[in-house]
Amino acid sequence: MSFTRRNALALGSAAIAVTLLPLRAFAASEKSMEAITAFADGATVAEGGIELTTPEIAENGNTVPVEFSAPGAKRVMLLADGNPSPGVATFNFGALADPSGSTRIRLAGTQNVIAIAEMADGSYTQVAKAVKVTIGGCGG
Amino acid sequence: MAKARVKAPKTAAAGEMVTIKTLVNHPMESGQRKDKEGNLIPRKIINAFTATFGGEHVVAAAFEAAISTNPYFQFSFTVPATGDLVMKWTDDDGSMIEQTKTITVA
Numbered sequence: 262m263s264f265t266r267r268n269a270l271a272l273g274s275a276a277i278a279v280t281l282l283p284l285r286a287f288a289a290s291e292k293s294m295e296a297i298t299a300f301a302d303g304a305t306v307a308e309g310g311i312e313l314t315t316p317e318i319a320e321n322g323n324t325v326p327v328e329f330s331a332p333g334a335k336r337v338m339l340l341a342d343g344n345p346s347p348g349v350a351t352f353n354f355g356a357l358a359d360p361s362g363s364t365r366i367r368l369a370g371t372q373n374v375i376a377i378a379e380m381a382d383g384s385y386t387q388v389a390k391a392v393k394v395t396i397g398g399c400g401g
Numbered sequence: 402m403a404k405a406r407v408k409a410p411k412t413a414a415a416g417e418m419v420t421i422k423t424l425v426n427h428p429m430e431s432g433q434r435k436d437k438e439g440n441l442i443p444r445k446i447i448n449a450f451t452a453t454f455g456g457e458h459v460v461a462a463a464f465e466a467a468i469s470t471n472p473y474f475q476f477s478f479t480v481p482a483t484g485d486l487v488m489k490w491t492d493d494d495g496s497m498i499e500q501t502k503t504i505t506v507a
Contacts, residue, residue: 324469341467345433348465355458359418359477362460365469367431398469 289375289389293340293347297377300338300351301385306377310386311337313376317391322368322398330361331386334378337362342389343372367398403427403447405490409502413480420477421452425490425498431466447472449491454504455484482506 289297297306314328327349331337337360339349344367354360360378368374371394377387408422425447432444446466452459459478483506490498 344467346466349467350465351463353458353461355460355478357454357457357478357481358460359479361477362462363473363475365473367467367469 289340289373290342290347293342293375296338296340296347297375297387300336300377301379304383304385306385306387308386309388310380311376311378311388313374313388313390315374315390315392318393318395319368320395322370322394322396324365324398325368325374325392325394326363327366327374328361328363329376330359331376331378332360333380333382334360335381336379338377339364339366340375340377341366341368341372342375344369349374368392368394370394370397403490403492403496403498405488405498405500407488407500407502409486410504412505412507415482415506416479418477418479419504420475421486421488421502422473422475423450423488424471424473426471427492429466429468429470429472433466445493447490448493450474450489452476452478452486452488454478454480454486455482459486480504480506 311329311331319325336353338351340347341349349366352362373389373391375387375389379385403425405425410419413419427447430442430445434442436442448464450462460476486502486504488500
């Protein structure tokens with residue numbers, strides 16, 4: 262096989278694409294974006310306003326403690342961006358409840374955990390926290 | 402059969418914010434693991450949780466497979482008056498676990 266100019270160009274652009282990928286690490290994955298769009302009914306999602314507590318490093322991805330507090334929220338959705346299926350849980354708070362909670366989740370590997378809240382006024386907001394996972398918690 | 406454990410205060414002041422801790426003994430089989438023969442183990446998780454106090458909706462949760470084994474959930478709410486906190490968990494197989502805790506306002 263001769264190494265043509267066209268092949269060289271194709272290889273070059275593929276290499277550029279690969280090196281560019283890490284830059285997008287903080288953007289949500291396609292599946293997560295779909296879940297967020299479905300949750301927010303297509304509305305724009307602002308940043309901040311939710312306190313999301315996760316460990317910086319989780320040794321065991323099978324049980325990672327996650328805590329959230331979203332003052333003024335009536336619904337909160339948690340996503341694990343890098344899991345085979347990003348959905349974690351959705352919470353619906355009544356008038357008596359404090360819009361907060363804490364649970365333990367599975368993470369397949371190092372990734373972002375995302376919390377999206379629907380506020381009482383119908384606006385949406387999200388935060389993401391990176392969690393480093395030493396041993397993944399899916400499959401086996 | 403799965404069993405739920407709930408930690409809730411027995412008494413509270415009127416309008417006090419109380420924290421409830423819940424834990425269910427349940428494998429939460431994610432449906433992504435394989436057995437020794439390489440067959441997928443079917444999903445079997447607690448997929449829903451609801452809590453009401455005195456008949457009023459407090460919190461409802463929908464859980465996915467990413468919730469850990471022995472699902473733990475902690476929530477807080479304001480106790481308006483003496484009443485029953487009724488909590489229900491729904492399994493993928495349709496079975497339900499129910500627990501009631503009475504919180505007395507002194």
